[in-house]
Amino acid sequence: MTQNRFPHRHLLGIEGLGPQEITTLLDLSDRYVEKNRSADRKVNALRGKTIINLFYENSTRTRTSFELAGKRLGADVINMQVSASSVAKGETLIDTAMTLNAMHIEVLVVRHPDSGAVKLLSEKVNCAVINAGDGAHEHPTQALLDALTIRRRKGHLDGLTVAICGDVLHSRVARSNIHLLNTMGARVRLVAPRTLLPSQVDRLGVEVHYDMLAGLKDVDIVMMLRVQNERMKGNFIPSIREYFHFFGLDYEKLKVAKPDALIMHPGPMNRGVELDSDLADDVERSVIREQVEMGVAVRMACLEVLTENLSGGNA
């Protein structure tokens, strides 16, 4: 077995990862895609290991994907959905870490509404931690699955032009994708109204557009972001109707992109808000369902390399 294919204890974000590390994860994911499509898809790489999915936010898609990934690898997977009420009872993140340490688990998958919360937890636990989304900070496995989807369709990432459209301000998916695509040599454009772009975002190495037709011109990939109503504290946009008119993706706007441009969405989508419903279902253009499939493979790869480090280092 290769030593230290992925020399990190945790996967907390894409920022800071090098192209070789990302490629390692994508290559391994590719193999799991094929495995998952075969009849004999159960492997035992993680037999006897325990994974806890600790979710402080509601999530069906990501949690299920991690659960399936863990089970396919033969691990015992436990889901802990933490409701707002038990947080209100006063158990802090640090208390939770202490509790989990006592359970001797191998991997903790965490989603939390606060940026930095997963890192805080990772500093206090003995196991490997995967960030399944923290606030508006990062969602590394989403960026990896997006990259895998693109790479399988286009054959490569470098040199592609990718437009990320919508609520970048509140989006961890956008941040992780910006870091990953830049690291892998793609060109990233952001398209959004100014109120949905974070401060000095151009310093992240992206081209910023406020007009869909300019932003989508000749792009290879269009990534639509969810308009996160639940995060909208304040008036960022005047109305859904106005938003769709200017920033929603439909066939008309898509015309300026390359003829073979692909449409992606991290889900769950708001049909008719950020994305025209027919377009979302158009198998010629939309790879949204493929993204879900890639998600399981990517998470299997991440689980494998992190647990490998655990046993490789100290056993």
Add this chain to the structure above:
Amino acid sequence: MSVRAPGRVAYVNARLLDPASGLDGMGALLTDGEKIVDFGPALFSEGLPADVTAIDCSGACLAPGLVDMRVQLREPGEEHKETLRSAGEAAVAGGVTSMVCLPNTHPAIDDVATVEFVARRARQNGLAKVYPYAAATKRLAGAELAEIGMLAEAGALGFTDGTRAIHDAQVMRRALSYAATFGVLIIQHPEEPSLAENGAMNEGELSTRLGLAGIPTAAEAIMLERDMRLVALTGGRYHAAHLSTADGVAVIREAKARGLPVTCDTAPPYFALNELAVSEYRTFAKLSPPLRSEADRQAIVAAIRDGVIDTIASDHAPQDQDSKRLPFAQAEAGGVGLETLLPVSLELYHNGHLSLLQVIEKLTAAPARLLGLAAGRLQRGAAADLVLFDPGRPWRADPDLFRSKSKNSPFDGRPLQGKVLRTVVDGRTVFAIEA
């Protein structure tokens, strides 16, 4: 450390620093009981009298005790974070002999009885002297004026809503106007609340990378600009706390040039740190206002040097572990500062921005003059409130060794230069380490 003031004590072989008179030279100082009797280069040139206790300062600096014009106490109400006693011990360990506390206790200092409670409790401790600011508005709610006249009579040195901005323009106008009736000072936390709401750090590239909601620098400048209009309208005396931005400095600079009765302070984090201190979600560096960019930090240093910023205060804000060991957005803001006030301020001297006397002035005579306190200078007949320090002595900030009950220092682990050796309040040595 005796409780009663000793008889005659001679501090010999000292480098006397008195910013108020410009004195900086070797000499001696004599106290008798609670008062300074005499001092100067020629004192005891013909030998020590027999009846004095001599303290050899070995060439260390003897200066007026520091006057810290912005300290958050947590008593009454949050004694698990800090008590008047622990704050007093932290103060004297930091060379602070007079501190002015904010009214943001529970209950708030908004009536005469609470002012008197704080003063009485502090006197019992016999450590640093404590003077309160009182609330500008009842319960710090920003709506109705507190009893400013009576509170001033009871000893409140100024009026402020603490860590909250007085945000309603009409309320601020009346507070300034009414306070001017009695000639007392209004102290503002200059931050437009609607721009700071939900914000956890400085707005910019770093907040974007960290995915944290930011507070733009304009939040400070906007509140200051509005307030300058209200100062011009009312003629009230106004003091802006903890300036953190270049834009904020520019507003005050311009207001002073126009002759408005305006002063301001800053705190060591704003000239010694920048926003990078919160990288890795370090909640000990979460402050209010937030740490700003490097350009802002440099503007604060320049404003201290050219006098736009009048004073340096610690903005001491104790928070316990449970308030800080949280995801960044949920953590409380603030840092303890009493025990690092002098050494971090001395960086301005070591880095060549200010003379030693100028640094001490910002920490003693300037705040005392601004607040009308009889403190902050070496003066025959004045209270013997003194600090003896070695400006060159290196040490490392270790909050575990702080006297403050809370350990939330943004300077945790920082190498420092300049150490307090002895602190004297009313002639009594209340803190001393081996020289």
